[in-house]
Amino acid sequence: MNSLISLKNISKTFLNDKKIPVLKKINYSFLRGKVYSLMGPSGSGKSTLLNILSMIDKPSKGLLLIDNKEINFSNTSINDKIRSKKIGIVYQQNNLLPDFTALENVYLSSLALNDNKNKSIEKAKIIINKMGLSSREGHYPSELSGGEMQRIAIARALVNEPDILLADEPTGSLDQSTAKEVFKVLRNLKTKNRLIIYATHNRFFANMADCKLEMIDGNIKTIHGRIK
Numbered sequence: 563m564n565s566l567i568s569l570k571n572i573s574k575t576f577l578n579d580k581k582i583p584v585l586k587k588i589n590y591s592f593l594r595g596k597v598y599s600l601m602g603p604s605g606s607g608k609s610t611l612l613n614i615l616s617m618i619d620k621p622s623k624g625l626l627l628i629d630n631k632e633i634n635f636s637n638t639s640i641n642d643k644i645r646s647k648k649i650g651i652v653y654q655q656n657n658l659l660p661d662f663t664a665l666e667n668v669y670l671s672s673l674a675l676n677d678n679k680n681k682s683i684e685k686a687k688i689i690i691n692k693m694g695l696s697s698r699e700g701h702y703p704s705e706l707s708g709g710e711m712q713r714i715a716i717a718r719a720l721v722n723e724p725d726i727l728l729a730d731e732p733t734g735s736l737d738q739s740t741a742k743e744v745f746k747v748l749r750n751l752k753t754k755n756r757l758i759i760y761a762t763h764n765r766f767f768a769n770m771a772d773c774k775l776e777m778i779d780g781n782i783k784t785i786h787g788r789i790k
């Protein structure tokens with residue numbers, strides 16, 4: 563099996579004044595070349611799971627393997643490198659840098675990985691063009707529509723050609739028809755080497771995945787899978 567991310571007995575409990583167990587001994591393998599949707603009620607742990615997969619947060623227990631290599635959650639500098647090289651992340655709020663143009667937002671992400679400015683700009687332009695937004699390159703986020711901002715955020719997540727794309731309710735703040743457009747873009751990013759996982763509350767968008775997952779009682783249940 564060509565698994566790109568594996569979870570072994572992953573648990574996450576938040577400790578505030580009382581314990582909040584969110585993820586409970588999850589065992590699951592996400593395969594390369596597949597698209598997964600993740601549904602589940604608000605508070606069921608979708609974002610918590612995605613934050614662990616992106617190594618932004620660490621599990622309370624269990625192992626995370628990326629490319630069959632165990633992640634050491636205390637080694638943040640190595641994990642930062644793995645993240646910038648292999649993982650693209652899109653959030654509900656696109657969090658583009660407000661004082662930078664669309665092009666700058668995308669190319670800065672590329673520059674963080676290789677410090678060749680001209681090459682970074684060239685790569686950013688290509689990916690923005692793929693998103694159909696060449697004419698908006700010089701616009702600041704405040705001069706873009708919600709859907710355009712989100713497509714620029716996707717371009718930024720993709721500029722380093724990550725094998726893993728994680729999206730947490732990427733169209734949660736968009737109207738239905740703009741959301742559909744953005745999802746079409748997202749779904750078309752499937753390649754044979756890439757793993758895409760997105761959390762959504764929308765059944766229609768969830769159905770666009772190869773495999774539909776749901777967070778239930780702190781665990782991942784397969785609702786529908788076309789994956790062999």
Ligand SMILES: Nc1ncnc2c1ncn2[C@@H]1O[C@H](COP(=O)(O)OP(=O)(O)OP(=O)(O)O)[C@@H](O)[C@H]1O
Binds near residue numbers: 576577603611
């Ligand atoms: N930093 C934190 N400290 C304490 N509790 C937290 C923290 N982050 C999340 N939680 C709790 O963990 C649970 C899961 O939250 P999470 O954000 O993963 O849910 P979700 O499935 O993404 O929900 P939504 O659909 O609303 O985005 C919630 O009960 C939440 O209150």
Ligand SMILES: [Mg+2]
Binds near residue numbers: 608609610730
């Ligand atoms: Mg969430």
